[in-house]
Structure formats: C-alpha cells, structure tokens
Amino acid sequence: MINVQDIRDTARDLLAKGEVRAVIGYRRGSRGMLAEPAFITSPEQADELVWDPTCFHNLSLYLVHDRKFLDHIRKNPGAPVAIIAKGCDARSIVVLLQEHYFKREDVYIIGVSCEGTGVLDERKLAPHLNGAQASNAAFDGDDFVFTTAEGEKRLQAREVMADRCLECRIPFPKEHNAVFGEDKAGRQMEAPFAALTRFEEQGSGERWDFWSHHFDRCIRCFACRSVCPMCYCDECVVDSITFPVTTETTAEDKANRVRWIERSAVRSENITYLMTRAMHLAGRCTDCGECERACPVNVPIRLLNNKMEREAREQFGFEPGASIGGPSLVASFLDSDPGDFIR
Amino acid sequence: MSEQQVYEPRVVAFLCKWCSSAGSDLAGVSRIQYPANATPITVPCTGAISPMYIMSAFNKGADGVLVSGCHIGDCHYIEGNYLARRKMQLIMELLEFIGVEPNRFRMSWVSAAEGAKFAQVITDFVNDLKPLGPQEKLKKAEHS
Numbered sequence: 001m002i003n004v005q006d007i008r009d010t011a012r013d014l015l016a017k018g019e020v021r022a023v024i025g026y027r028r029g030s031r032g033m034l035a036e037p038a039f040i041t042s043p044e045q046a047d048e049l050v051w052d053p054t055c056f057h058n059l060s061l062y063l064v065h066d067r068k069f070l071d072h073i074r075k076n077p078g079a080p081v082a083i084i085a086k087g088c089d090a091r092s093i094v095v096l097l098q099e100h101y102f103k104r105e106d107v108y109i110i111g112v113s114c115e116g117t118g119v120l121d122e123r124k125l126a127p128h129l130n131g132a133q134a135s136n137a138a139f140d141g142d143d144f145v146f147t148t149a150e151g152e153k154r155l156q157a158r159e160v161m162a163d164r165c166l167e168c169r170i171p172f173p174k175e176h177n178a179v180f181g182e183d184k185a186g187r188q189m190e191a192p193f194a195a196l197t198r199f200e201e202q203g204s205g206e207r208w209d210f211w212s213h214h215f216d217r218c219i220r221c222f223a224c225r226s227v228c229p230m231c232y233c234d235e236c237v238v239d240s241i242t243f244p245v246t247t248e249t250t251a252e253d254k255a256n257r258v259r260w261i262e263r264s265a266v267r268s269e270n271i272t273y274l275m276t277r278a279m280h281l282a283g284r285c286t287d288c289g290e291c292e293r294a295c296p297v298n299v300p301i302r303l304l305n306n307k308m309e310r311e312a313r314e315q316f317g318f319e320p321g322a323s324i325g326g327p328s329l330v331a332s333f334l335d336s337d338p339g340d341f342i343r
Numbered sequence: 344m345s346e347q348q349v350y351e352p353r354v355v356a357f358l359c360k361w362c363s364s365a366g367s368d369l370a371g372v373s374r375i376q377y378p379a380n381a382t383p384i385t386v387p388c389t390g391a392i393s394p395m396y397i398m399s400a401f402n403k404g405a406d407g408v409l410v411s412g413c414h415i416g417d418c419h420y421i422e423g424n425y426l427a428r429r430k431m432q433l434i435m436e437l438l439e440f441i442g443v444e445p446n447r448f449r450m451s452w453v454s455a456a457e458g459a460k461f462a463q464v465i466t467d468f469v470n471d472l473k474p475l476g477p478q479e480k481l482k483k484a485e486h487s
Contacts, residue, residue, distance in 0.1 A: 208442025209442070261402075266483075268482060268483045269402075271398075271402075271441070272402050275438075276398060278437060279394045279395075279430075282433050304440075308433060311436050315432060330430050330433075337428055337429055341432065343464060343467075
C-alpha cells in the first residue's frame with residue numbers, strides 16, 4: 001500500500017531543497033471524486049497531492065507541454081521537473097527519452113506502483129452506484145472504496161478497473177528516481193491483449209461492421225491527439241490547420257500544401273486519420289489508455305493501438321518503452337523479421 | 344441493349360526506382376503481355392513509402408495497392424527494404440484488422456532483371472482483385 005503522505009513528503013523535500021522547479025502530480029478535482037492534474041511549485045502546496053484510483057491521467061503529456069513552452073520562450077530548463085508516474089506513464093517517459101524529446105536529467109520521476117490494482121474506469125463504476133455520486137475513492141488492498149451520500153461502497157477493484165489495467169503486464173515504473181509501492185509484475189488479472197483477442201475472433205465482415213460504425217461516429221475533435229504524450233508534432237500530417245503560417249507564407253503556398261486528409265468528419269477521412277494515428281503510435285504507444293478515455297463518442301481507439309503493440313511484440317519481439325537506449329520499432333529491423341507475405 | 348461493362352480494378356503500384364521500376368520497364372521492352380490496370384508511381388526506395396501513401400491511395404479510390412522493391416540484400420540504400428518490410432507488414436495487419444480484404448494490399452520483390460515476374464505479379468494481383476469488386480470501404484465519398 002502506498003501512503004500518500006510519503007509522496008507529499010518527497011515532493012515537499014524536492015521543492016524545499018530546490019532540486020526541482022515543479023512537481024506534476026494529482027490533486028482533488030472540483031467534480032466529485034475525480035482527481036485532476038496538479039502543478040505544484042512551492043513546498044506548502046505539497047499537501048494537496050493525492051493518490052487514488054481516479055488518478056488515471058498520463059501526466060507525461062505535461063512534460064511535453066513544458067518542453068514546448070520552454071522552447072517557445074527560449075529558456076533553458078534549469079532545474080528538472082518532478083512527475084508522478086504510474087507504470088504506463090513511466091514507459092511513455094522512456095519513449096520520449098528514447099526520442100530525445102528531453103534529457104533524462106530534465107525530469108525527476110516519482111514512480112508509483114499500481115501494485116495489485118490499477119485505475120478506475122468511470123463507465124464501469126456507474127451501474128454499481130445506482131445513480132449515487134461518489135465523493136471520494138481510495139485504494140484498499142485488492143478493493144476500491146468509494147464514499148457516497150449513502151455511506152461507503154466497497155467494490156472489488158477488478159470489477160471497475162480500466163480494461164488496460166486488467167491486461168497490464170508491468171504495473172511498476174521501472175525507470176524512476178524514487179518509487180513507492182511494491183513491484184507486483186507478473187500479476188495476471190486478464191491475459192495480455194485479452195480484449196483484442198476476443199475481438200479478433202470475429203470474421204472480417206463483422207470486424208468491418210464494427211469499425212465502420214465507429215469510424216462514422218468520430219467527430220474529429222482531436223481529443224485523442226491532444227491528450228496523447230506521443231502526439232507532440234508541431235505540424236500534424238492529418239490536419240492542415242496546424243501548418244505554421246508566417247508572414248512569408250503566400251496564399252499560393254497555403255493552397256498548394258499537401259492535404260492528405262480532408263477536415264470533414266466523414267467516414268473515409270476518419271479512417272485515414274485514425275489509421276495514420278495508429279501507425280504513428282506503433283512501437284511508441286505504452287497503452288496508457290488516455291485516448292479512449294478522452295474520446296467523447298467512445299471510439300475504441302485503444303484496440304487499434306493494442307493491435308499494433310501486439311504485432312510489434314509477436315512479429316518483431318519489440319516492447320515499447322522498455323529501455324532508454326533501445327531502438328525504435330520502425331527505424332530498426334532484424335534479419336529474422338517475417339517476410340512470408342511478400343511475393 | 345446496353346453493353347455490359349467489365350469491371351477493371353484500379354491498382355496503384357509503388358515501385359522502387361532501382362529494381363521494380365526497371366523490372367516493369369523490362370516487361371515492357373520484352374513485350375510481355377500483362378493487364379494494364381496498374382498505375383505505377385516510382386519512389387526512390389520502398390523504405391521511403393509512408394503507410395500514409397497507402398491509406399491515401401485507398402482513400403482516393405484505388406481498388407488495390409502494390410508495393411514492390413528490391414530483393415532483401417539488394418537495396419541500393421543497403422537497408423531501405425528491410426525497413427519497408429516492417430512498416431508494410433504493420434499497415435497490412437492494420438488494414439486486415441479493420442476488415443479490409445487482405446487481397447487488396449500486396450507486396451513483392453521484383454529485381455531489374457525480372458520483367459516476367461513483374462508481369463506475373465500484376466496479372467495475379469488483378470485476377471485476385473476482380474472477384475472482390477470495387478473498393479468502397481476506404482474510398483472518399485463523392486460529393487453531389
């Protein structure tokens with residue numbers, strides 16, 4: 001069990017000694033039980049930090065934002081930023097480090113192990129509360145305890161945990177400067193890629209029916225892109241609106257830019273967007289599940305990324321976010337890569 | 344009585360400059376007969392083909408996409424086709440995953456000396472595409 005006071009003490013110490021310029025963590029949000037990202041810059045604020053089953057955000061996104069902001073104001077980072085990272089979050093930081101997005105010494109990773117559980121899926125919780133609103137959530141061994149107006153509600157964590165946490169193989173942040181909680185790697189709640197395997201048992205026709213339904217529903221709000229720490233490109237290939245326009249950009253330049261995908265939210269364009277995104281995340285996605293959580297129309301984006309992750313693992317023996325010095329999936333190859341499909 | 348139009352699949356063929364493009368040339372100068380359904384697009388190397396090209400070709404109405412380059416070990420840029428092998432496998436798996444017929448995407452190695460093989464690859468591909476009919480799944484809807 002992680003004592004949240006330990007996390008607060010560490011954060012306070014780091015800030016008081018000036019070893020870090022900020023701590024990115026979680027604090028109680030303004031809506032019910034949900035935690036929200038917190039940016040702590042003074043030691044007194046450290047007591048705001050929380051750690052509970054609603055800490056589902058992948059905070060490494062804010063390391064990317066910080067980096068972009070520093071570049072924008074042309075300032076050197078100076079002291080590092082501390083960040084609270086779960087197993088999957090720490091792996092996404094490793095991918096960012098692999099890609100030299102920032103340096104290892106620019107970030108102080110306060111790892112938190114999910115131990116035997118994981119984070120909550122709000123959609124799974126709703127039916128258990130019969131319409132009541134929970135005001136607090138807490139870890140307790142293999143259970144989650146929710147506080148509602150009608151008293152405490154104890155639920156087995158596996159009933160309300162996010163799918164990705166059930167399938168998680170490595171709930172412990174291997175890359176860290178400080179770490180809390182036990183390493184319970186090897187716990188098996190569901191087989192890895194269980195949801196994907198179940199989905200793939202369907203025939204090609206059913207798969208298309210499923211996906212065409214979801215591709216029709218995408219509204220192209222780009223929430224999945226905004227929430228993803230790996231989607232850090234300044235110019236997104238799928239969205240011509242992000243091309244920088246300077247005083248030197250002529251109308252002709254603008255008109256002649258390659259538009260791979262139209263902006264209208266119609267099926268064919270949504271497919272190209274979501275498929276391209278899945279390809280760009282192949283070997284980089286660490287399955288933090290934020291895209292699917294942020295999606296306002298519940299497109300199962302995670303399935304696409306999961307598919308890529310499994311192919312990379314099975315065909316090329318590739319594990320995303322395994323080590324900082326490791327190769328990237330699509331910029332490396334092995335002689336033993338399969339080639340039977342090539343005529 | 345109107346004449347029944349025969350369906351001819353449209354194939355977009357990404358050919359590498361050093362091998363497959365020269366191979367297609369050889370098929371031509373050797374006067375080998377093969378279906379005229381493929382639109383060749385020459386690229387510097389198969390390793391330079393972004394999966395985005397393939398999605399884009401389907402998006403703009405291709406019935407099938409062919410990627411063809413040098414045999415493993417023969418790449419002009421030493422390792423381009425090794426990289427392509429990985430990327431193309433991933434996009435192939437992804438297309439199949441969402442329910443696109445596996446026969447719509449094909450990859451082959453055709454060297455500059457294999458004119459006959461190039462003709463065979465195109466013939467086989469077109470024969471496999473014909474029963475599938477027009478590709479409507481990924482195609483951009485036409486504005487009325």
